[in-house]
Amino acid sequence: MTPTSLADWLAKLETMHPKAIDMGLERVAQVRDRLGIRFECPVITVGGTNGKGSTCAMLESILMQAGYRVGVYTSPHLIHFNERARLNGDIVSDADLVAQFEAVEAAREGVSLTYFEFTTLAILRLFAQAGLDAVVLEVGLGGRLDAVNIIDADVAIVTSVDIDHAEYLGDTREKIGFEKAGIFRPGRTAICGDPVPPQSLIDHAQAIGADLWLFGRDFNYSGDKQQWNFGGRSQRRNALGYPALRGANQLLNASAALAALEALRHRLPIGAQEVRNGLVMVDLPGRFQVLPGRPTVILDVAHNPHAAATLAQNLDNMGFHPYTFAVFGAMQDKDIVGVVRQLKDKVDHWCLTDLPLPRAAKASELVAKLAEAGVVPSSLPGSERTIASFATPAQAFADARSRAGENDRIAVFGSFLTVAGVMEALRSGGRT
Structure with a gap:
């Protein structure tokens, strides 16, 4: 029996695949192609051990202050599943999600998908149909084999690299760095906000011909107690207020976000005041x-x-x-x-x-x-x-x-x- 409510769909998806986590892109890419999911607007993917949610929230806030229509996908949710997908800052409705779940179910034709893979496809299709100016996608687990990586991003950010999910990604920063670097693409911007990037990440970016931006070399920040400044390859942002998100690492996250927007400045021009407003107004529950x-x-x-x-x-x-x-x-x-x-x-x-x-x-x-x-x-x-x-x-x-x-x-x-x-x-x- 086909579910009709969001709660019923989510309950079904929890038991539909034999494994909760099943790394690999072959099955999910097959269904993506059947659904015809593609984006005409710039796409930013955000991976990393920590700081992904904060970076996504800052990108969303700045882009919205600049008047762009933005879709943001993050995971996991805190209370309601709908929190994972936002269109122009608004959490998507049950009805929108159910319609996309029905489309994915019709297209998968027996291909077995995990809960995360199925829901990722549904949200990607929702965004692809929404006439957006920019899409920001948080990578779920790792990078190289995560379902979000079926999308070729214009800019890929790795916020930080540390030990987590070792049973899937490896037990050293070098192994994990390679997995995170899997979201980079040849000839496209690859940003690493970790001040001490694993050599494996640098080597992979060079091997595939990605345009690698490293913190401390290609972008940086400076500041005092009142304000801070961002410096990129060709763009400076001065006299910025501190992000509304509290915490010691938020300037690293903000710098990576601003580097991504610098890389996209010809497609998504953003003024100085819009950056200031976006940082001051950003909101993300549960992060300090x-x-x-x-x-x-x-x-x-x-x-x-x-x-x-x-x-x-x-x-x-x-x-x-x-x-x-x-x-x-x-x-x-x-x-x-x-x-x-x-x-x-x-x-x-x-x-x-x-x-x-x-x-x-x-x-x-x-x-x-x-x-x-x-x-x-x-x-x-x-x-x-x-x-x-x-x-x-x-x-x-x-x-x-x-x-x-x-x-x-x-x-x-x-x-x-x-x-x-x-x-x-x-x-x-x-x-x-």
Whole structure:
């Protein structure tokens, strides 16, 4: 029976392919060709270990300030699947998605597709039919074999390269760098925002004849506490306000975004004020998002050691808080010990949570991982370090809220599901 609602479609797609992740482009490219998906407008793909979502959001905001019609595809979502696709800043409707799911189902003719492959094709077709001026596509996992890589981008950005998804991408930066560089194309702009790019990425770009832009060589930034400047190959952007997204790495992400727009300046001209407005107005939930009110609540989807190190630096930059509570949940396949080691000196009280996915680590498993990283509860009365376990992120957050003083802070981090669970709890409790 053919599903009729978005929820029914998504439920069907979760069980349609024997493997949740099935690397390779042959099947998805076959269905792309049957659907006739192609873009006449410039396409920017954004890959990397961390910083992809922020970079996509900045590109979207600047392009929209310049009056362009923009489609943006990101993943995963926080609360609603529709968040993955935005047209001109608006999340797409259920009806639009269902229509595209029906088209993909009709075109696949027995070709088995994963959830991600099927939904990627649907969103690409939606964008291809929308008469857009620019398309920004976040690469899901890796690059070379990710479903998004069936599109030949005009500009491809790799934001950063670090260890994550090692079972699919390799266990060194060199191996992962090669996989990320798979989104580069011969004769087209390839941008790397990582200040220390793996040699494998540089070598691959040179081998295929991509026009490689490296941070520190082809583009850079400088600044003080009030403003910053971007310098590219032939374009400077001076007296810029800091991006509305908080965090230590956001100027690296912003610089990569501005380098991409410089490379496309003849097709997508953008004025100085439009860049300034776009950076100031950019919004992306769950990326070092500091909520108003007390105690201070920080939402951050840091789920690997590289992102956790950035979160630790951002927490240090916030100034003094008597105690820090952590609401933390993670997937089993993540380097949980590596994440905890980055943050163990920043956190006094750990509120660990189960998550509603089979591949999520149980809170009891997280306790063992904390011990492996050297985090154990204090045994003295009036303990300065506690560890508690909960069945849901909402319960873990409620416990942290009940114990935190108004000058303390609560850092909610780890899996997207951890942040989403707390966001939903806050909304239902009347606080956003």
